[in-house]
Amino acid sequence: MTVVSDPRPRSAKRPSRLFKNWMAKIASLPMILTALVVFLGGTAWTVTYSFTGSRMLPRAKWVGLDQYERLWDTDRWIISIKNLAIYGSCSMILTLVLGFSLAACLDRKIRFESAFRTIFLYPFALSFVVTGLAWQWILNPDFGLQSVVRSWGWESFAFNPLNDPNTVIFGLLIAGLWQGTGLIMCIMLAGLRGIDEDIWKAARVDGIGTVKTYVVVIIPMMRPVFITALVMIASGIIKLYDLVVAQTGGGPGLASEVPAKYVIEYMFRAQNLGQGFAASTMMLCSVVIILIPWAYLEFGGRKRG
Amino acid sequence: MADSSPSAAALEPRGRKPKKTFSRANIFLYGTLIMVSMYYLLPLYVMVVTSLKGMPEIRMGNIFGPPMEITFEPWVKAWSEACTGINCDGLSRGFGNSVRILIPSVLMSIVIASVNGYALANWKFKGSEVFFTILIIGAFIPYQTMLYPIVIMLREIGLMGSIWGLVLVHTVFGMPILTLLFRNYFASVPEELFKAARVDGAGFWQIYFQIMIPMALPIFVVAIILQVTGIWNDFLFGVIYTKPATYPMTVQLNNIVNSVQGIKEYNVNMAATLLTGLVPLIIYFASGKLFVRGIAAGAVKG
Structure with a gap:
């Protein structure tokens, strides 16, 4: 041996x-x-x-950038992009803030920690279809939250996001956050547990308050965890599809359309493959734009360390 | 709840002094956590309550109110009578399809990914890391870019629309994360063990079956949890690569609830939704820490 x-x-x-x-x-x-x-x-x-004029079947008939020009001239695509931008930025910020705050709460040596963790994480086990349908029912204007608050005596109470083109995205956001924050909380909690106890002792000796310690010391230390969380949230946002189909079907009108849905509708329903390919290529580009800085931070940082 | 014992608290003096359970900060902390818990628990509660009510009670009453008369009829109806289009045999068909998709997909993806991970960790060959990198990058590419080429491939091999086609798709898309999981695990196995086995004359498969698999049982459980929930919850691939007769449960559920014909039976819809969510929920509550480990494994990409 x-x-x-x-x-x-x-x-x-x-x-x-x-x-x-x-x-x-x-x-x-x-x-x-x-x-x-x-x-x-x-x-x-x-x-x-995506550079061909394919319609029902893929054909190698080159049309240059025609599909892309048509894509950016289509209202539906512009709406989809705007929706994704609103949903994405809100979801990104709120998931990080909520995920970290919940993890920080659970890391304060509290009782019933595992019970709370189980509660925050269980929606992540459910599919987006189930999530969307459950929240569709809760947000139902005739029977759901709105009608209940009205029956309590607040007659003018209005909370009907799913039928209002201006706020439907926030209806999706409520459901999306419900499903996804538990995961980020778990990752953050794992990150917090990896922080040396001595850091806390040192902060206490120096008389720095708990909140300030989190903001000034702990969060900068958890940079890799935040980056991982950010990448996970971002790749989840771009894939956003099932939730929209289940909860709103893209409606009212086109108010909650998203790019992933646009691609699938054009490829498999509207028999306009070229458009679908062009739109999916745009999605790919956005992922590349996210991935490159991440790869730079991740691997560039490792070299320095 | 092991950390509630006084000795453990005394050993780890972090943050505030222990034993001051009713300080203002603590009340605020627990208050926040309980409030947030309500947001998380509300949908589950509403689904359960709604699915146990009759339609007249839903029309009159409060969706948060407990059922005055508990009825299991919506559950029966959701399982065996709910309609999608002209078919009125309920979610049971989707459940059957999902099970028939799930079992081969989970087995196939895990077998392939574990062998891949093992080869990558212990039998590196020229180019193996390049393929692995492409595989991991592939996990970030939006599925939409690969949907149509896969349609063509499945058509070529005659599996388009069939359950086996979807099994193949799940195997392919489960591969990046599972390969990563197994590769990292096998790479953490002490190299001496592997070398000793080689000195004793064990080959590729012998080491895999006799040394690696017995050691990797926990990671297999993690992989199973990851795959069962992931595949059961899939909607996108199901809706594209299968036809109505082979739709998995999630797709059928969406069709039942969001169908425009007929009167909306909210109690049946909620029972159907719960039925679809039941499998991953059972997995989640039964697996506990391992589920967390599975998603944490998914988190450390690269």
Whole structure:
């Protein structure tokens, strides 16, 4: 066992090294195929065909940037982008703030911590469809929250986000936050638990208050956790689709349309593949824009540290 | 709740002095937590309560009020009679489809990803890290960019619209995160163990089956939890790669609740919603800490 570091002399009897590597290569074949054919190939295919005039079936008839010009001339796409921007920025800020605050509360050595954690996290186990339908019912103007508050005597109370084009996005936000903050809270809590107890002692010795310690000391220390959380929230926001389909169906009118829904409608309902490809390529671009700074922060930071 | 014992508190003097349970800060803390808990618990409560009421009671009353007369009829109706289009056999069909999708998808994705992770951690070959990097980047690409090429691929191999086509899709899209999970786990196994096994003449599969799998059982459980909830909750792939006869439960649920025909039966809708959420909820409450570990594993990408 002491000469483990050099097993080569004995390897003559066993199958050659090349053969062993072949085994690993064959075993990795599903991964290689997925990475190259589906992920890389599929993405390249979609981007390529976004420059064609494909309608019902993909056809290699090049039209240059026509699809993109048409895309940015379509009201529905502009509305989708605006909606995603509003939903995304609100969701990003509120999820981080709520997630961190809840994690900080749970980290204060409280009783029933695991009970609270279970309560905050259970919606994450549920699908967006279930989330959307549950909140659709609670926000139902005739039977839900609004009617209950009115029946308590506040006759003029109005809270009907799902039927108001101006506020429907906030109706989605309530449901989205309900589903997603638990996850971020969990990640933040794990980050807080990783902070050295001595930091707290030092802060106490220096007479820094609890809140100030969090803001000035702890949050900067948790930068990697925040970045991870940010990337997770962002990639979730771009995928936003099921929740909208279930909760509002994109309505009222087009008021709660989102890009992912636009892509699917154009590809599979409107028989306008080229538009769908162009829109999905735009989605890809936005992800790349998010990923590059993240990769820079993540790997650039590691080099420095 | 192990940390409520006085000795544990005395050992770890963090933050405020222990034992001052009724300080103002504590009241504020618990007050906030309880308020927030209500926001989280409200939908579940409303769903349960609504699903146990009759329609007349829903029309008259308060959605937060407990049912005056408990009825299980909405549950029965949601399970076996609710209509989607012309089919009126309830959610049971979607449930059956989901189970038939779930079991092979979970098995296949975990088997493939664990072998991948093992190869990546212990049998690195030229280019293996490149493929892995592409795989991880692929997890961030919006699914929309890959939807249509996959339609073409599935059509070519004749699986479009079938349950097996969807199984394949779930295997492919589960691969990045699961491979990462297994790779990180196997990489943490002491290298001496692996080397010793090789010295003893064990090959690729022998080491995998006799050393790695028995050691990795907890991570397999984490992977199962991750996949069961993920696949059960999927809507996008289900709606695109299957046809009405093979729709998974989430898609059928959405069709039942959001169908425009007929009178809206909110109690049936809520029973159907709860039925669909039941499987992941059971997994969640039964698995406890492991579920958290699963999502935490999902969090540490890269």
